[in-house]
Amino acid sequence: VLVVADAGVADAARGAVAEEMGRLVDAARDRVAMHVVSPTEQGKSLETLQHVLLACARARLDRGDLVVALGGGIVGDVAGFAAATYRRGLRWVNCPTTLLSMVDASVGGKTGVNLAIGKDPRDPGSFDLLKNMVGAFHQPTLVVADCDVLASLPERVFRAGLGECVKHAMIAESVLGEGGRGERARLEARLPGVLAREAGAIADLVAWNVALKARVVEGDPFEEASDEAGGRALLNLGHTFGHAIEATVDGGLIEHGQAVALGLIAAAATSEALGLVDRGLVEETRRLVRAAGLETRAALGPISILMSAMGHDKKVIGGRRRLVLPTGREAARIVVDPREDAVAEGWRAIGASDADAGDEAALRVPARG
Numbered sequence: 001v002l003v004v005a006d007a008g009v010a011d012a013a014r015g016a017v018a019e020e021m022g023r024l025v026d027a028a029r030d031r032v033a034m035h036v037v038s039p040t041e042q043g044k045s046l047e048t049l050q051h052v053l054l055a056c057a058r059a060r061l062d063r064g065d066l067v068v069a070l071g072g073g074i075v076g077d078v079a080g081f082a083a084a085t086y087r088r089g090l091r092w093v094n095c096p097t098t099l100l101s102m103v104d105a106s107v108g109g110k111t112g113v114n115l116a117i118g119k120d121p122r123d124p125g126s127f128d129l130l131k132n133m134v135g136a137f138h139q140p141t142l143v144v145a146d147c148d149v150l151a152s153l154p155e156r157v158f159r160a161g162l163g164e165c166v167k168h169a170m171i172a173e174s175v176l177g178e179g180g181r182g183e184r185a186r187l188e189a190r191l192p193g194v195l196a197r198e199a200g201a202i203a204d205l206v207a208w209n210v211a212l213k214a215r216v217v218e219g220d221p222f223e224e225a226s227d228e229a230g231g232r233a234l235l236n237l238g239h240t241f242g243h244a245i246e247a248t249v250d251g252g253l254i255e256h257g258q259a260v261a262l263g264l265i266a267a268a269a270t271s272e273a274l275g276l277v278d279r280g281l282v283e284e285t286r287r288l289v290r291a292a293g294l295e296t297r298a299a300l301g302p303i304s305i306l307m308s309a310m311g312h313d314k315k316v317i318g319g320r321r322r323l324v325l326p327t328g329r330e331a332a333r334i335v336v337d338p339r340e341d342a343v344a345e346g347w348r349a350i351g352a353s354d355a356d357a358g359d360e361a362a363l364r365v366p367a368r369g
């Protein structure tokens with residue numbers, strides 16, 4: 001067994017998991033190796049993957065052995081990808097330790113790393129991080145989410161997980177039909193207890209979100225559904241905006257879930273501009289994001305740079321931009337090539353500026369070294 005552990009998870013928890021895994025798989029204690037990863041989006045890279053693969057080799061894992069991921073979404077994605085590729089695939093167990101990885105990343109078998117491409121100094125619109133561009137579908141054999149481990153999670157990281165919960169509420173009717181209606185209100189009612197870190201409220205939140213995501217994934221395990229059916233792609237609501245934010249703003253400054261929450265507001269504003277939803281959805285979405293303790297605006301820099309970053313998203317097929325946009329309070333669908341001015345309206349709603357990419361305002365995008 002190789003345990004790939006998040007440096008953010010306390011030593012005691014890491015030791016306990018190593019012990020438990022040794023017991024579960026009936027391996028001698030000395031056959032449980034540990035590899036610790038300090039997770040950052042920059043470090044969610046092919047290089048880190050290689051370190052994990054080398055740890056697999058040093059631990060002499062064979063096809064019957066097991067990789068255990070113990071950590072947030074980054075560690076889960078990298079360890080899962082290592083399990084997918086080492087010796088063409090080992091079984092793996094995912095033990096998510098952040099709220100985001102419990103409610104989202106640990107369900108569905110997507111694994112992978114980011115791809116860093118060089119920034120072109122002559123093109124202010126170029127950027128250097130292609131999120132989750134290399135990866136594989138590789139379902140874990142088991143997912144163990146122990147909500148007690150969230151106690152040590154910094155507030156900012158905890159709240160970021162709520163961004164994905166807001167997203168799930170916003171597609172609930174599309175996924176569950178009639179039963180999904182009213183999910184925004186149900187989430188809003190649950191949020192005070194969750195933010196107060198009440199164990200029962202958190203457990204209920206995790207259970208509902210895992211069930212929703214599992215339902216989506218079961219119906220479309222490899223994201224092959226047609227645009228009309230939506231399928232797994234619906235989970236990308238807010239993500240094309242969110243990924244562009246993460247790609248252009250230094251990853252250390254914005255959490256993935258916070259970027260998604262901003263993306264949800266931008267998606268709602270784009271829908272309003274296209275006339276897909278009634279006026280009022282943007283304000284309602286802002287209110288829900290605020291109730292989750294998340295920011296509703298950020299200093300994002302010029303729209304032109306963000307638009308160009310969106311063009312590199314994985315959801316672009318054959319050069320056409322496919323955006324998941326709300327069509328109701330709890331419903332969404334894929335829109336192909338939405339009007340640029342409507343997308344720009346989305347960016348404006350969360351604080352992006354109309355300044356030219358070459359303007360001084362471009363300097364507001366924190367540069368990466």
Ligand SMILES: NC(=O)c1ccc[n+]([C@@H]2O[C@H](COP(=O)([O-])OP(=O)(O)OC[C@H]3O[C@@H](n4cnc5c(N)ncnc54)[C@H](O)[C@@H]3O)[C@@H](O)[C@H]2O)c1
Nearest residue numbers: 008039072073074097098100101104105110149152153256
């Ligand atoms: N595979 C999927 O389907 C999927 C879905 C959503 C997101 N993701 C990916 O997940 C990543 C984001 O995951 P995340 O939000 O968990 O962030 P993360 O993995 O960066 O973890 C956030 C921080 O929390 C620390 N940490 C983890 N557990 C802790 C604990 N119990 N106590 C204290 N600190 C702890 C980590 O060390 C890190 O500093 C992104 O890279 C995103 O692309 C994947």
